[in-house]
Amino acid sequence: MSARENILARIRRQQGRSGPTTAEEMALVRANIREHGVGPKPLAAQAEDSLELFKRECQRLLTTFAEVDEATVPHEVARYCAEANIAKSLAGWREYSHLHWPAAGIDYAARAANKDDTVGFTGCFCAIAETGTLLLLSSPDQPKLNALLPETHICVVPKARIVPTMEDAFALVRTEVGEPPRSMFFVSGPSRTADIEQTIVIGAHGPYRVHVILI
Amino acid sequence: MKVGLFVTCLVDLARPSIGFATLKLLQDAGCEVIYPDTQTCCGQPGYNSGAREVSRELALKVLKEFRDCDYVVAPSGSCTGQIKVHYPNDLFRGAPEQRDFEALAAKTFELSDFLINVLNVQTVPGKFEGAVTYHDSCSGLRELSVKMQPRYLLQMAGAEIAEMADCEKCCGFGGTFSIKLGEISTRMAENKCANIRSSGASTIVGGDLGCLLNIEGRLRREGDMTTQVKHFAEIAAGDLSSLDGSERNANTNEHG
Amino acid sequence: MQVQSMHFKRNASAKLNDAVLQRNMQKAKGKFVDGRAKAVSEVENWEAIRTHAAALRDQCLANLDAYLLEFEANATRHGAVVHWAETAAEACDIIVKIAKENGVAKATKSKSMVSEEVNLNERLEAAGIQPIETDLGEYILQLAGEPPSHIVAPAVHKSKEQVADLFVAAHGKPRLTDIPAMTREARDALRDHFLTADMGISGANFIIAETGTTLTVTNEGNADMVTTVPRIHCVITGVEKVIPTLEDFATLIRLLPRSAVGQTIANYLTLTTGTKMPGDQDGPEQMHIVLVDAGRTKFVGTDMQDMLRCIRCGACMNHCPVYQNVGGHAYGWVYPGPMGSILTPTYVGIENAGDLPNAATFCGECQVVCPVKIPLPDLMRKLRERQHDMRLRPWSERIPMAMWAFAAKRAGLYAFLSKWGARVGSWLGGRDRLIHSLPGIDGWTQGRDMPAPEGRTFRELYVQRRDKQ
Numbered sequence: 001m002s003a004r005e006n007i008l009a010r011i012r013r014q015q016g017r018s019g020p021t022t023a024e025e026m027a028l029v030r031a032n033i034r035e036h037g038v039g040p041k042p043l044a045a046q047a048e049d050s051l052e053l054f055k056r057e058c059q060r061l062l063t064t065f066a067e068v069d070e071a072t073v074p075h076e077v078a079r080y081c082a083e084a085n086i087a088k089s090l091a092g093w094r095e096y097s098h099l100h101w102p103a104a105g106i107d108y109a110a111r112a113a114n115k116d117d118t119v120g121f122t123g124c125f126c127a128i129a130e131t132g133t134l135l136l137l138s139s140p141d142q143p144k145l146n147a148l149l150p151e152t153h154i155c156v157v158p159k160a161r162i163v164p165t166m167e168d169a170f171a172l173v174r175t176e177v178g179e180p181p182r183s184m185f186f187v188s189g190p191s192r193t194a195d196i197e198q199t200i201v202i203g204a205h206g207p208y209r210v211h212v213i214l215i
Numbered sequence: 216m217k218v219g220l221f222v223t224c225l226v227d228l229a230r231p232s233i234g235f236a237t238l239k240l241l242q243d244a245g246c247e248v249i250y251p252d253t254q255t256c257c258g259q260p261g262y263n264s265g266a267r268e269v270s271r272e273l274a275l276k277v278l279k280e281f282r283d284c285d286y287v288v289a290p291s292g293s294c295t296g297q298i299k300v301h302y303p304n305d306l307f308r309g310a311p312e313q314r315d316f317e318a319l320a321a322k323t324f325e326l327s328d329f330l331i332n333v334l335n336v337q338t339v340p341g342k343f344e345g346a347v348t349y350h351d352s353c354s355g356l357r358e359l360s361v362k363m364q365p366r367y368l369l370q371m372a373g374a375e376i377a378e379m380a381d382c383e384k385c386c387g388f389g390g391t392f393s394i395k396l397g398e399i400s401t402r403m404a405e406n407k408c409a410n411i412r413s414s415g416a417s418t419i420v421g422g423d424l425g426c427l428l429n430i431e432g433r434l435r436r437e438g439d440m441t442t443q444v445k446h447f448a449e450i451a452a453g454d455l456s457s458l459d460g461s462e463r464n465a466n467t468n469e470h471g
Numbered sequence: 472m473q474v475q476s477m478h479f480k481r482n483a484s485a486k487l488n489d490a491v492l493q494r495n496m497q498k499a500k501g502k503f504v505d506g507r508a509k510a511v512s513e514v515e516n517w518e519a520i521r522t523h524a525a526a527l528r529d530q531c532l533a534n535l536d537a538y539l540l541e542f543e544a545n546a547t548r549h550g551a552v553v554h555w556a557e558t559a560a561e562a563c564d565i566i567v568k569i570a571k572e573n574g575v576a577k578a579t580k581s582k583s584m585v586s587e588e589v590n591l592n593e594r595l596e597a598a599g600i601q602p603i604e605t606d607l608g609e610y611i612l613q614l615a616g617e618p619p620s621h622i623v624a625p626a627v628h629k630s631k632e633q634v635a636d637l638f639v640a641a642h643g644k645p646r647l648t649d650i651p652a653m654t655r656e657a658r659d660a661l662r663d664h665f666l667t668a669d670m671g672i673s674g675a676n677f678i679i680a681e682t683g684t685t686l687t688v689t690n691e692g693n694a695d696m697v698t699t700v701p702r703i704h705c706v707i708t709g710v711e712k713v714i715p716t717l718e719d720f721a722t723l724i725r726l727l728p729r730s731a732v733g734q735t736i737a738n739y740l741t742l743t744t745g746t747k748m749p750g751d752q753d754g755p756e757q758m759h760i761v762l763v764d765a766g767r768t769k770f771v772g773t774d775m776q777d778m779l780r781c782i783r784c785g786a787c788m789n790h791c792p793v794y795q796n797v798g799g800h801a802y803g804w805v806y807p808g809p810m811g812s813i814l815t816p817t818y819v820g821i822e823n824a825g826d827l828p829n830a831a832t833f834c835g836e837c838q839v840v841c842p843v844k845i846p847l848p849d850l851m852r853k854l855r856e857r858q859h860d861m862r863l864r865p866w867s868e869r870i871p872m873a874m875w876a877f878a879a880k881r882a883g884l885y886a887f888l889s890k891w892g893a894r895v896g897s898w899l900g901g902r903d904r905l906i907h908s909l910p911g912i913d914g915w916t917q918g919r920d921m922p923a924p925e926g927r928t929f930r931e932l933y934v935q936r937r938d939k940q
Contacts, residue, residue, distance in 0.1 A: 399793055
């Protein structure tokens with residue numbers, strides 16, 4: 001008998017069931033999964049205006065944000081980079097490469113970030129108000145590394161894509177994408193650690209700065 | 216109203232004056248108190264040491280002894296918790312006696328909880344001047360939600376409450392834990408004593424004799440011979456001489 | 472990690488007298504406890520969420536085999552290979568074999584308690600594969616050659632000075648004691664490893680049956696690197712980690728970071744499903760998931776199954792007065808605190824974990840803070856019952872217990888013994904009414920006096936009074 005069979009058999013034996021898992025039992029489990037029932041959500045996440053809640057939660061996470069029109073995104077990026085004193089050179093997702101980056105003095109490369117990039121630029125699938133969270137789904141043109149390797153991560157969030165809770169985000173994934181992609185990446189603020197004397201330090205292995213541009 | 220006094224084995228053995236204070240408080244509040252004199256222990260020391268059988272036997276003994284009472288009251292959160300929570304929910308869960316134990320649980324109360332929430336007392340006979348600090352014993356607090364009840368009684372006696380830091384933190388008693396893992400237990404008591412000192416109160420009050428012995432034992436070992444260690448019943452009941460002479464003997468010590 | 476749990480009492484004693492550790496523990500305590508209290512107070516329906524979480528974990532455990540099969544089917548469908556390991560050794564064998572077959576020289580690791588449990592690093596090293604811990608706390612401990620002392624904050628027992636010394640030795644750079652600068656130094660040291668490792672090894676906080684997804688919850692971003700950059704991603708996790716759906720994860724993630732460290736959410740939640748897809752610029756070519764039993768199924772279907780609901784937040788230890796005073800290493804194995812006092816005896820055998828189920832006052836704080844309502848004191852008590860039934864406790868405990876039990880059942884005998892006990896105790900108390908030492912309770916009297924009994928039992932005095940009336 002393989003380890004697999006032994007483990008499954010032991011589980012069943014200890015639960016007082018004999019033989020292998022039955023078709024009925026599998027059907028029951030699948031039915032429960034299909035139902036994907038939703039648990040209680042924090043009352044605050046439902047009561048408040050999603051945009052306002054999202055902004056407030058971003059502040060708690062030390063995520064900065066600005067609100068602009070889509071056309072002026074490059075200018076906002078230029079402003080942010082100047083203020084943060086970082087190079088105006090981005091590794092970004094293809095979907096935003098059509099914006100007028102050169103006009104804002106920005107060098108925009110539509111590719112996955114590498115270790116030399118200092119600013120990663122991404123969009124997002126949606127954002128979650130409850131926790132100020134960005135949800136990024138991986139795809140050929142939406143590499144995850146752009147949100148991870150560079151010291152600064154700038155993310156465009158269309159206001160219409162802010163949902164109240166994580167359950168709402170998953171509902172969107174189901175209706176718009178179907179099967180989950182390789183990576184569903186939930187980002188909530190810059191990376192941090194408290195592993196030395198429980199002192200919070202911003203900027204562990206991921207970005208030091210996360211800037212959200214709301215359009 | 217017939218109230219059975221479950222005096223607890225520790226009070227019986229070590230500080231009978233707490234038992235008489237309890238008796239006085241209940242009688243003052245108009246209860247007819249009966250004391251089944253075959254009672255020994257709720258079984259907790261065995262129960263928490265894994266001796267399930269004997270703790271079941273002792274539970275049955277308690278059930279029988281207090282069958283005729285309308286209420287059972289104990290000056291201890293942990294013994295009350297044993298009767299109120301662990302008898303019906305664990306020891307006799309699914310057993311034929313479960314209903315009997317649920318009925319026992321429903322009529323069993325920790326002393327301060329009984330005085331405040333069942334009898335709704337507004338005054339107590341005791342008088343106290345100055346500040347006390349209160350240690351919340353774990354079982355009373357977390358199993359029975361005893362928190363404000365003893366504080367109300369102390370305030371009725373005139374005491375001010377000077378809360379210590381971490382008043383809900385375990386003092387380290389834990390029954391046999393205090394002997395089996397004495398060094399850790401001692402450290403926990405030491406932390407408690409530091410918080411008691413910082414509170415500024417000269418009296419530390421609690422509702423479980425086990426914790427009080429532990430705290431007093433550590434205070435004295437640290438050389439603190441002045442901080443008073445009291446059960447809230449002693450302060451709320453005040454002078455016990457209104458009970459007849461034999462009770463006063465409880466406080467006199469032929470060897471001291 | 473070698474099991475040292477039978478030496479709990481001795482180890483705890485050493486830790487109580489370790490001034491540096493005591494200082495470090497004191498510092499950490501407030502942050503965990505206050506942080507959680509604040510975060511929980513912001514969620515009005517916390518209790519409802521807890522109740523729902525406990526129920527969904529129970530529902531999954533009640534059909535554990537079917538959920539695991541469903542997980543396996545869906546993970547496989549997305550290109551992952553699911554492996555099953557009955558023992559710690561088997562789990563290591565599987566991962567070492569995958570590494571060797573793929574010519575892996577270096578593996579980056581994100582935090583995984585299961586990998587600690589099965590001694591994975593040791594086994595990788597023995598096979599010539601270099602494991603690199605990338606969680607800052609785990610990295611520090613890898614440099615120190617120590618096991619973690621906390622499941623969420625592994626290096627909580629270390630001061631920054633101790634860490635600074637380790638960094639000087641490992642990095643050969645000037646000694647820094649500014650924590651942000653030290654963190655930066657570790658980031659730089661680990662960067663290249665992230666980008667050059669052939670294999671990434673992660674644990675999984677949960678695995679989702681619906682989608683065949685495994686997921687990590689981190690703040691540093693290291694797990695995201697580990698699961699994204701190398702060409703092989705290997706997940707090692709316990710069979711009890713399976714949950715039905717994405718929505719169930721949404722419930723549990725409301726509880727986990729708040730309970731663990733008082734955060735509303737962890738910075739990074741990475742849900743990985745299968746291998747990289749055609750055209751993807753990042754993600755691994757191979758994904759292996761090792762489902763480990765190693766004692767977990769011993770809980771299934773028993774009166775201790777509730778333990779498998781555990782989501783590894785660490786709140787029980789953060790709030791445990793015993794843990795707060797002795798730290799994690801005293802517990803002698805991977806899992807410390809109340810959860811460890813239940814897992815360790817069950818995984819490694821109750822006969823090898825002597826004092827752990829007794830290392831609690833049953834103060835109940837752990838149960839109050841547990842996000843999935845595990846009745847931890849009750850489960851520890853059940854282990855004590857097992858020890859009692861198997862006669863594993865020493866004679867010095869069993870004889871007094873047997874004598875007490877014999878007497879407590881017999882009112883007459885008990886009255887007689889307590890009457891004389893009160894008198895002898897009172898006499899022993901002498902002038903200052905304190906017993907300073909007493910054989911049999913020296914565990915008490917070594918650090919405390921025993922206030923002497925008043926001299927008469929309540930029973931005597933009451934009966935005397937009643938008879939007079």
